[in-house]
Amino acid sequence: MIDKAFIYVLYGKHLRYYQETILSMSTLLTYNPKANIIVLAEWVDFFPEIPNVQVINFTEQQQKQWLGCSNYHFRLKLSGIRFLLQNYAKKIIFLDSDTLVRSNLMHYFDMIDHSNSILHKLEGHLSRRRFTRQYKNVIGRTFNSDKGGRCLITESAPMYNSGFIGLAQVHLSLFEDALWLMEEVSKYTTYHTAEQFALGFFLCKQGKVHTVGDKVVYHYWHKQPRKFIHEQISDLLLSYSILELANNPRLSLSIKPHRPFTRLIRDKVGKLLTK
Incomplete structure (x- = not known):
């Protein structure tokens, strides 16, 4: 077991998620060349041999066991993070595949301890109109568990983005x-954020949650920004192999994280025309 590692969790064999991960790893290694990386992935053969990168097979048996009777697939994300933290690294920083690293991250490991954890950013509280609408059937509800205790969900509860998660074994x-x-929360909302809400909820109960923000990492989960970056990834992989990109991570610097103004306007006009 190593002291600290950056980790990714991938289930399924959707090519775009694996290509995203290669790009994310390349941006990570550009600014953190000595980083240790562990990837828990179903499609192990996608990854070439890369120094400091360990790829672990995420078996179908594990996935079935961890999902149980649930159909909420983000259970695999949290279960995968727990598995790697239990067995491979004492401290971890998890990155979603659709995350571009923009600076050195190594000092964030020093911030993680029993009373301190890290998430990407605070998106607001459930009192924010967007979340009030999404969580209208959750706010004011009390959930009870022998282990989790009594959890009353109020409008003051925070909603963090979990594209970046920094934890230690004490968590x-x-x-x-x-x-x-x-x-429990996922039963009362059709939105996919129950995972990040629940994690942030309990991390806040244990201690302070630090955030890194968009200047440190760029989480491009919105539809049009994601499409723009996917087009660039496809172009990049036409010019270079996955191995070349992994061994020469600075090639990832050619990726523009944000759409130029002309593209932004074109996308907005296209969105209006399809309504």
Whole structure:
């Protein structure tokens, strides 16, 4: 077991997620060349041999076991993070595949301890109109569990983005609670954010949650920004192999994270025309 590692969790064999991961790893290694990276992935053969990168097979048996009777696939994300934290690294920083690293991250490991964790950013509280609408059937509800205790969800509850997660082994006891609350909350909303809500909820109860923000990492999960970056990834992989990109991570600097003004206007006009 190593002291610290950056980790990715991939299930399924959707090519775009694996291409995103290669790009994310390349941006990570550009600014953090000595980083240790662990990838838990179903499609192991996609990854070439890369120094400091360990790829672990995410078996179908594991996935079935961790999902159980649930159909909420983000359970695999939290379960995968817990598995790597239990067995491979004492401290981890998890990155979603659709995350571009923009600076050195190594000092964030020093911020993680029993009373301190890290998430990408605070998107607001449930009192924010967007979340009030999405969580209208959750706000004011009390959930009870033998392990998680009594959880009253109020408008003051925070909603963090979990595209970046920094944890240590001292946080392992929170996973069962987060997985339980995630399942309960997901029954009352059709939005996919129950996972990040539940994790942030319990991390806040344990201590201080630090955030890194968009200047440190860029999480491009919105539809049009994602499409723009996917087009660039496809072009990049036409010019270079996955191995070349992994061994020469600075090639990833050619990716423009934000759309130029002309593209932005074109996308907005196209969106209006399809309504």
